[in-house]
Amino acid sequence: MATTRTAHTVWEGNLLKGAGTVSLDSSGRGSFEVSWPSRAEAANGKTSPEELIAAAHSSCYSMALSHGLDGAGTPPTRLETKADVTFQPGEGITGIHLSVRAEVPGLDAEGFAAAAEDAKKNCPVSQALSGTTITLSAELV
Numbered sequence: 001m002a003t004t005r006t007a008h009t010v011w012e013g014n015l016l017k018g019a020g021t022v023s024l025d026s027s028g029r030g031s032f033e034v035s036w037p038s039r040a041e042a043a044n045g046k047t048s049p050e051e052l053i054a055a056a057h058s059s060c061y062s063m064a065l066s067h068g069l070d071g072a073g074t075p076p077t078r079l080e081t082k083a084d085v086t087f088q089p090g091e092g093i094t095g096i097h098l099s100v101r102a103e104v105p106g107l108d109a110e111g112f113a114a115a116a117e118d119a120k121k122n123c124p125v126s127q128a129l130s131g132t133t134i135t136l137s138a139e140l141v
Contacts, residue, residue, distance in 0.1 A: 040089045050085040057125045058083040064123035077103040
């Protein structure tokens with residue numbers, strides 16, 4: 001069964017001086033302030049699209065790696081994944097770096113490296129970020 005998750009943002013003002021709030025609608029887990037300075041300079045207690053992408057990617061990757069390891073008969077005890085999403089004003093997102101630390105009893109370094117690479121290639125967020133066509137519906141009210 002397919003699922004759809006929803007978030008929305010209300011933005012007021014222009015890009016450089018305006019600000020907005022992004023709300024996590026599906027989970028109801030909260031609303032977070034966003035602004036251009038928090039995206040292009042220091043976070044200053046606000047989030048950014050890149051931080052939200054990093055959260056999505058690190059959690060998706062962890063799920064994919066856990067699933068792959070379990071399917072191979074070596075379930076992990078613990079995975080700690082970090083995603084660094086780099087944003088360059090004027091260029092956009094210029095790179096994502098995943099770092100994972102794992103406890104996997106019974107698995108050697110070579111086997112873990114192969115499983116980690118497979119999860120990087122096959123996690124749905126990795127796939128979405130590797131050339132996804134983006135579509136838009138817009139309405140002025």
